[in-house]
Amino acid sequence: MNGQRIGWLLVLLFSFGSVRAQRYTESERRWSFQGTIGPAISVLSQHPSHHKSSTGFTAALGVEYYLPESRFSLKAGYLSEEINLTSSVQKNLTQLELGGRYYIFPEHFWVQAYGGLSAAWNFASRTESGVIEHFHYNMITEKSELTRQEHYDLKSPRLSLMPGIGLEIPLLSCLMLTVEYQFRMGLGANHTVEDRSFAPVRTDYIRAKGFRHGLNFGLKIDFPFTLTQGDGDAIFDWIFGR
Numbered sequence: 001m002n003g004q005r006i007g008w009l010l011v012l013l014f015s016f017g018s019v020r021a022q023r024y025t026e027s028e029r030r031w032s033f034q035g036t037i038g039p040a041i042s043v044l045s046q047h048p049s050h051h052k053s054s055t056g057f058t059a060a061l062g063v064e065y066y067l068p069e070s071r072f073s074l075k076a077g078y079l080s081e082e083i084n085l086t087s088s089v090q091k092n093l094t095q096l097e098l099g100g101r102y103y104i105f106p107e108h109f110w111v112q113a114y115g116g117l118s119a120a121w122n123f124a125s126r127t128e129s130g131v132i133e134h135f136h137y138n139m140i141t142e143k144s145e146l147t148r149q150e151h152y153d154l155k156s157p158r159l160s161l162m163p164g165i166g167l168e169i170p171l172l173s174c175l176m177l178t179v180e181y182q183f184r185m186g187l188g189a190n191h192t193v194e195d196r197s198f199a200p201v202r203t204d205y206i207r208a209k210g211f212r213h214g215l216n217f218g219l220k221i222d223f224p225f226t227l228t229q230g231d232g233d234a235i236f237d238w239i240f241g242r
Helices: 002-020 229-240
Strands: 031-046 054-066 072-084 090-103 112-122 127-138 143-155 159-172 175-187 190-198 201-223
Touching: 031 072, 031 175, 054 090, 054 201, 072 112, 072 201, 090 159, 112 175, 159 201
Parallel strands: none
Antiparallel strands: 031 054, 031 201, 054 072, 072 090, 090 112, 112 159, 127 143, 143 190, 159 175, 175 201, 190 201
């Protein structure tokens, strides 16, 4: 019974919000807040046959402003990107992203698609070099033996240009599930790893020019935050399992 009372209380609260906005329209929304996560896959210009891809992690937070009486919007946010060249060699990009979007479909479409272009300014350190050594413990000699060295020389992009496309699927009138693909082109980047193995003796090279594929999944909230009667019905059905 306590759970049912809580459910009714939530319905009443959401219904109160629904009275204030019976219909949500494009002209009412002004801006939105969005958070996304996803993989960042580096495009390798040279790699051994056993190492065909390098995948890192991306997280982003941003705001978007919708231009009045237009399908265009402006966006700004923080983008953290992890570039993993090998399991041991990685470089983190801390970026400020600025850009815009054009929404393809009219407002009355239940799903929204867009094309966009943005630029990301990396304000973390650009260059890094060094050597990572890998050892193996020999149980016969009872000593650690050097088996592999990774010599790396990393120069990250200061600026990346990022065209992209995206899809927004409404969960509620002002809450959307988002999926976005970006092709991130790092300008002036050059990442090189020289992988030297001693047993057996072999040298492999891994090189990347700062091009990455980004696939982001997230949630987006439009403001002013309003709920429609349909949202209240959907929440009611969800709470009571209808």
